[in-house]
Amino acid sequence: MGVYSDIYEFAARAGAFEGYVYRREGLAANSLERWVDHLVEGYTAVAPGARNEFQGLCDGTIGRAIQSLIPTLGENHELITKLKGLRLGRMPTSPDDFSRKR
Numbered sequence: 001m002g003v004y005s006d007i008y009e010f011a012a013r014a015g016a017f018e019g020y021v022y023r024r025e026g027l028a029a030n031s032l033e034r035w036v037d038h039l040v041e042g043y044t045a046v047a048p049g050a051r052n053e054f055q056g057l058c059d060g061t062i063g064r065a066i067q068s069l070i071p072t073l074g075e076n077h078e079l080i081t082k083l084k085g086l087r088l089g090r091m092p093t094s095p096d097d098f099s100r101k102r
Contacts, residue, residue: 010042059089
């Protein structure tokens, strides 16, 4: 795939994931493992220079998903750790924190 396809694929999956886990209770970690692994694969498939262009937005999307999952999985769960590896900037304060640096 080309860089634009890689970006689109990752962004679509990340946005869908954020929406799926948003404040959802009772999620089982085993139902999310494959999804998180695909997010990590998609993120690493995008060239670092291209990732730099959207990293701030990614930090928000993935960070809000993390904030939704922490109450269910716990701060130190393996899936949370994997997702934190996709973030470089500040963690949103909640799943509803849509503030971003402009």
